Amino acid sequence: MGRYEDLTLTVGVFFKDGTEHTNQVRFKGRLLANGEEVSFATREGAVRETEWEIYQTDDGKCLQWLKEKRITIRGYEDTKEEEE
Helix, strand or coil: CCCCEEEEEEEEEECCCCCEEEEEEEEEEEEEEEEEEEEEECCCCEEEEEEEEEEEECCCCEEEEEEEEEEECCCHHHHHHHHC
16 A cells, blocks of 8 residues: 555535536545446437545545545437448
8 A cells, every 4th residue: 555645635526517616625534435437328329427436544434535526428229320
């Protein structure tokens, strides 16, 4: 495992119109794991992508950070029919 470092994460809500309500969270910790998951919702033509990270703070607590994106693919049904 890595050493504990001074870390800063931006947390909050980011809206489609570009506005955001965020704060900076500072702590001493280390990254334990990270990953990415992609889900497809074909009826809406939407893709949901979730990035995640798990940290351990220097006092032994765990912190999970998530970032989720939802992307709508316009014309997905038309494209799908052409490919079949």
